[in-house]
Amino acid sequence: MVGIKDVAKQAGVSIGTVSNVVNRPHVVAVATRNRVLSVIEELGYVRDESARQLRAGRSRIMGLLVLDLGNPFFVDVARGAEQAAHAEGLNIVTCNSGQRSDLEASYLAMFAEQRVRGVLLSPVATSGEALRAFRRSGTPYVFVDRKAPTSEASSVAVDDLAGGALAARHLLETGHHRIAFVNGPAILAQCRDREQGVRTALAGSAAELTVLDSIGLDVSSGLDAGARLLGMSPRPTAVFCANDLLALGVLQAMVGAGVRVPDEMAIVGYDDIEFAGAAAVPLTSVRQPARRLGRTAAELLLAETADTTVEHRAVVFTPELVVRESTRVRR
Amino acid sequence: MVGIKDVAKQAGVSIGTVSNVVNRPHVVAVATRNRVLSVIEELGYVRDESARQLRAGRSRIMGLLVLDLGNPFFVDVARGAEQAAHAEGLNIVTCNSGQRSDLEASYLAMFAEQRVRGVLLSPVATSGEALRAFRRSGTPYVFVDRKAPTSEASSVAVDDLAGGALAARHLLETGHHRIAFVNGPAILAQCRDREQGVRTALAGSAAELTVLDSIGLDVSSGLDAGARLLGMSPRPTAVFCANDLLALGVLQAMVGAGVRVPDEMAIVGYDDIEFAGAAAVPLTSVRQPARRLGRTAAELLLAETADTTVEHRAVVFTPELVVRESTRVRR
DNA sequence: AATCGGGCCTGAAACGTTTCAGTTCCCGTG
DNA sequence: CACGGGAACTGAAACGTTTCAGGCCCGATT
Numbered sequence: 001m002v003g004i005k006d007v008a009k010q011a012g013v014s015i016g017t018v019s020n021v022v023n024r025p026h027v028v029a030v031a032t033r034n035r036v037l038s039v040i041e042e043l044g045y046v047r048d049e050s051a052r053q054l055r056a057g058r059s060r061i062m063g064l065l066v067l068d069l070g071n072p073f074f075v076d077v078a079r080g081a082e083q084a085a086h087a088e089g090l091n092i093v094t095c096n097s098g099q100r101s102d103l104e105a106s107y108l109a110m111f112a113e114q115r116v117r118g119v120l121l122s123p124v125a126t127s128g129e130a131l132r133a134f135r136r137s138g139t140p141y142v143f144v145d146r147k148a149p150t151s152e153a154s155s156v157a158v159d160d161l162a163g164g165a166l167a168a169r170h171l172l173e174t175g176h177h178r179i180a181f182v183n184g185p186a187i188l189a190q191c192r193d194r195e196q197g198v199r200t201a202l203a204g205s206a207a208e209l210t211v212l213d214s215i216g217l218d219v220s221s222g223l224d225a226g227a228r229l230l231g232m233s234p235r236p237t238a239v240f241c242a243n244d245l246l247a248l249g250v251l252q253a254m255v256g257a258g259v260r261v262p263d264e265m266a267i268v269g270y271d272d273i274e275f276a277g278a279a280a281v282p283l284t285s286v287r288q289p290a291r292r293l294g295r296t297a298a299e300l301l302l303a304e305t306a307d308t309t310v311e312h313r314a315v316v317f318t319p320e321l322v323v324r325e326s327t328r329v330r331r
Numbered sequence: 332m333v334g335i336k337d338v339a340k341q342a343g344v345s346i347g348t349v350s351n352v353v354n355r356p357h358v359v360a361v362a363t364r365n366r367v368l369s370v371i372e373e374l375g376y377v378r379d380e381s382a383r384q385l386r387a388g389r390s391r392i393m394g395l396l397v398l399d400l401g402n403p404f405f406v407d408v409a410r411g412a413e414q415a416a417h418a419e420g421l422n423i424v425t426c427n428s429g430q431r432s433d434l435e436a437s438y439l440a441m442f443a444e445q446r447v448r449g450v451l452l453s454p455v456a457t458s459g460e461a462l463r464a465f466r467r468s469g470t471p472y473v474f475v476d477r478k479a480p481t482s483e484a485s486s487v488a489v490d491d492l493a494g495g496a497l498a499a500r501h502l503l504e505t506g507h508h509r510i511a512f513v514n515g516p517a518i519l520a521q522c523r524d525r526e527q528g529v530r531t532a533l534a535g536s537a538a539e540l541t542v543l544d545s546i547g548l549d550v551s552s553g554l555d556a557g558a559r560l561l562g563m564s565p566r567p568t569a570v571f572c573a574n575d576l577l578a579l580g581v582l583q584a585m586v587g588a589g590v591r592v593p594d595e596m597a598i599v600g601y602d603d604i605e606f607a608g609a610a611a612v613p614l615t616s617v618r619q620p621a622r623r624l625g626r627t628a629a630e631l632l633l634a635e636t637a638d639t640t641v642e643h644r645a646v647v648f649t650p651e652l653v654v655r656e657s658t659r660v661r662r
Numbered sequence: 663a664a665t666c667g668g669g670c671c672t673g674a675a676a677c678g679t680t681t682c683a684g685t686t687c688c689c690g691t692g
Numbered sequence: 693c694a695c696g697g698g699a700a701c702t703g704a705a706a707c708g709t710t711t712c713a714g715g716c717c718c719g720a721t722t
Contacts, residue, residue, distance in 0.1 A: 054678085334709085347674095381707090384709090666719105683704095683705105
């Protein structure tokens, strides 16, 4: 593999000069610069980032660890983060924990060992061993889609209590009394908060709430939850799902069983992913500003890595209800 | 930042011993090992991967560069690749070119500078400057979702000619004569091949083909194409889209305009993403074995990096038609 | 008693850069 | 003409690891 000293020898200059051509072209005479550049081209020299980083002490990479890349919500978060990072000349590498603590730990350790500039983290749990070890490494990080005390780190989140309440109130207002909530893994704060929001909104009303827990936050878990819903008696007349993937699964189960939506079963999802509007019955959903979430988080992280004295901030966005056919009142 | 020599000093051993504790624990006496381990824990030592890699010469990371993470097809490819890489103790980092050559170039350069073990690449174009520069870097790579001559590199792909033909023949068999094909950017070989497959299948038939080009391969491009379809006169009775995202957009446009699917407009998509079955009208689609694609590509790459004498292979999978409501013949 | 061998550990070189204090050369100024 | 100063380049140290040749000690073998 060709290194900087091969280039130097071939061009008849010192190693330092080659480095200058690559990193501060203006300090080297134009004739020399061109000669070196053409040797670089000729030999196919590629700078070794490990050596560079070892010496320079800092990386040009920002890590992003998300819960589930299969959820378009997180893809949008990633897009937002990428936009902000590129504006500063940093690259984003995205890793997917798939809600598994062991993978989360493994990727966090990788980021720490790589000495990345910082990490945007959508954690499985804020109390785990993985995170504790990561904190000690001193790598700056910002929570995404998760509130956190500013004493620990900055965070960018959406108010899940409000989001859950928004959905529940909407179902009350459209006249439902037997309401189901299909929740994801309780280990996720998002899930706990959305459920809490639902309970708060329903408290004092006459509505009866059934909570169905499911293993995952994906379409097949939704199908499964849908089957359980169909078996209930009396059957709820409305269901709110902790995210759109679950809701699409439930919807599919209803359509498959010939249950009319929204007449026999109203459905509300969460995230307002692009596919929600294209569903069998267009889905009412709680919209989160995903891209903005990612962009803001990256900006916060960049600010903190540029100036370590800046204090942590907790940004909270407010979700918004998008009403579509799946809860439309019919006469 | 605490380094190996801080640990060595604190534990009263040499640097080499600390390194052995971390990398080959069995060669150090159990008492020493425990002492060093507790110092590591106490000081919060994290190995610096740059230095390690600089010295060891090889990285434990495999790169994956995909065309569009917003397309669930590529998320599944990533999952497959991750599975194979983890089995070998490697980490995958995923980057998203978003079909932009400049981003592709930037990420490829990053991978080369990082000296990653290898790269799985779903390229925008096989002839670009970016790729030529990358080739010269000597980083092993395998094409994903793209055929390539084995003289250059291994590749894992799905037969897009067959896929296009599959869809077109299905539309012929269900009695359509005015057929539209909504294609994505012609720079993508996948798009060119699928169109070619359609043309081949339709050649000699009485069917009339209209090709609509769209800017992107996403839902909003599909909406746009749908609007154009609605304005055509005479309007085609069936449309095949280069991927499911486009098809979902077209479907949304039809539903919005009150055009009945499949009675007035049959629709076929491509990829068979999870959302295809949950669409307003469940979508007929050409299924590709996405996960298998990713897994196979990663395995090929691992084999080539383990033994450089192994020759390149070109694996081609065969797509499969999944028929659903969007093309069901009604009486 | 001398020798051998194995277990455990040390010390230093090497990896490919960046950075910075010097050196050389030349031009302009007093 | 002497001098100062800037532009262009050089040479070597430093970054934090891994690796490997060797050294030491102790028990077993001849």
